[in-house]
Amino acid sequence: MTIDGYLAELERELRRRRAPRRRLLAEAADHLRSSADDLAADGLSAEDAERAAVARFGPAALVAERHALAVAAVTARRAVFGVAAACAAYCAAAVAFAVAAPSWLVDFPQGAPSFLALQVAFVALGLSVVRALGREERIRLVASGAAVAAGAVAAAAGAELVLALTRPAPAPWHDAVTLLLVYAAAACAALAALPWAVCALRRASPLSVVERDVAVATHVALHPVASCGLVAAAAGAAVFAAELAGTGAAGAGAGALVEAAAVVAGFVALGRTLGLRPA
Amino acid sequence: MKLDALKGQLELVVLASLGRGPLHGYAIIKSVRERSEGELALLEGTLYPALHRLEHAGLVKSSWSTEGGRRRRIYELTTKGRSALAEQDAGWRRFVRTLDALLAAAR
Numbered sequence: 001m002t003i004d005g006y007l008a009e010l011e012r013e014l015r016r017r018r019a020p021r022r023r024l025l026a027e028a029a030d031h032l033r034s035s036a037d038d039l040a041a042d043g044l045s046a047e048d049a050e051r052a053a054v055a056r057f058g059p060a061a062l063v064a065e066r067h068a069l070a071v072a073a074v075t076a077r078r079a080v081f082g083v084a085a086a087c088a089a090y091c092a093a094a095v096a097f098a099v100a101a102p103s104w105l106v107d108f109p110q111g112a113p114s115f116l117a118l119q120v121a122f123v124a125l126g127l128s129v130v131r132a133l134g135r136e137e138r139i140r141l142v143a144s145g146a147a148v149a150a151g152a153v154a155a156a157a158g159a160e161l162v163l164a165l166t167r168p169a170p171a172p173w174h175d176a177v178t179l180l181l182v183y184a185a186a187a188c189a190a191l192a193a194l195p196w197a198v199c200a201l202r203r204a205s206p207l208s209v210v211e212r213d214v215a216v217a218t219h220v221a222l223h224p225v226a227s228c229g230l231v232a233a234a235a236g237a238a239v240f241a242a243e244l245a246g247t248g249a250a251g252a253g254a255g256a257l258v259e260a261a262a263v264v265a266g267f268v269a270l271g272r273t274l275g276l277r278p279a
Numbered sequence: 280m281k282l283d284a285l286k287g288q289l290e291l292v293v294l295a296s297l298g299r300g301p302l303h304g305y306a307i308i309k310s311v312r313e314r315s316e317g318e319l320a321l322l323e324g325t326l327y328p329a330l331h332r333l334e335h336a337g338l339v340k341s342s343w344s345t346e347g348g349r350r351r352r353i354y355e356l357t358t359k360g361r362s363a364l365a366e367q368d369a370g371w372r373r374f375v376r377t378l379d380a381l382l383a384a385a386r
Contacts, residue, residue, distance in 0.1 A: 023352070027304055027327055030351050033321070034305040058322030065330035074335045 001048075003032045006054045013064035018202050019071050024063075032057060069139065070206035076143040079193070079200035083146045083153075083165065083229040086186070086193040087121045090153050093179075093186035094118065102176055117156030121149035143197070143204040150190065157187035283300065289329045291371065294356065294364040297339065301355035303346075304330065330354055338363050 001009075023250055033051045039049035056252045057063065094114050128145020132138035296307045296314075307330075310324050333339040338360035341352050356364065 022374045024327055026350065027352055030303070030349055031305045031323065032309075033349070035308075038309075057324050057325040060324075062322065063324035063327070066325050067331065070328040070335075075330070226284065 001051065001054050003029070003036060003054060006032065006057070006060060009060040010064060013060045014067065017064055017068035018199075019064065019068035025068050025215040028057065028063075050102045066204060072143065072200065073139050075196075075200040076139050076146065078203050079140055079150075079197040082130070083121075083150045083193045083197050084125055086189040087118065087125070087149055087153055087190045089186040090114070090157070091118055094181045096179060096182055101179060117152040120152040124148040124152065139200070140204040143200040146193075146197040147201040150194040153190040154194045157190050161187075189279050227274055289325065290333055291364075291367050292319065292321075293326065293329055293333060294360060294367065297354060297360070298364055301353050303351040303353050307354070312383045333360070342366065 007025060010028060011021055011025055014024065032050075035053035035056060036046075036049040038047055039052050044052060124145045126145075127142045128148075132141040134146075292311055293307060296302060296310045299310075301312065304326055305323075308321075308326060311319055311321070329341060330341070334341060334354075335359060339354050340357050343356045344351055344353050
């Protein structure tokens, strides 16, 4: 194989794995040409020198796989820190609301979506980090946990916004402008962490998982955002059910039951993503 | 030496090659080949993922430079990389001494 042919194959293999390409391709090109020059100086024909340099460099699929894994490990680690910070910021905003919100704002944003999302987020992060310890597929597990956590909080931020905009009572926003700014900043942090985490998951997923998209469970594992959206929708249904049942113990009980069911359903749906069941 | 035996030691080999000064990827391979007198044969392309990991661990830093019309990425050890190399060197010597003693007892 010629150097140009090899570089084209390496680019294809890197693209399939969603790995960054420019730097590795530039370094591989320089390496292969220097190697071929040395081999030609030792007496090989230009064609044989290129072939030998390519053989020494190793199969394009193997080099691309190692590179993708090295990059994924870095992205996953950063994504976990970013997502954990975003979850903590969102959690702090919810606590600030619980402590200081005026009466017209008490249901926002510590309503069911936020509460459920923060449970999902912290359990997902903790679970994936613990399950990743000493396991072969640890990068994928950590990236999965980060993606689920970021997806959950981002979905909650969206759901809370919808609830806020559809509130029947007019809102005197200026009464709580600091609190709303804190919440908006936390929600923005959660939204910003989401693409980061999804990118880490995509990079960390082995090709066999990315290419096998027929099973519903795999689809769920590869679309944590949509899955979390479903969980948030279930939380919305919980609030609705509680309101239908009226206030008081019966309403609260119905709401709590639906919410608990939503948490369980969420983790069953996300089981493969979090490594609870084999992929 | 087969690739399997080198697996896990590739990063130490890279740190050791950079111990004498900054080098680009192909020069690292040449230095390993010359210093090991051809005993260490590795798939050359796997060097770059290892350099990437070392760089993100803060043990190595790199920058582009142009040499003889070719654009090359030059790698060098950081202070952290230098102390990691000294530490791994000492650990490796201890390991070899221990294994030597065990093998000598079996002779």
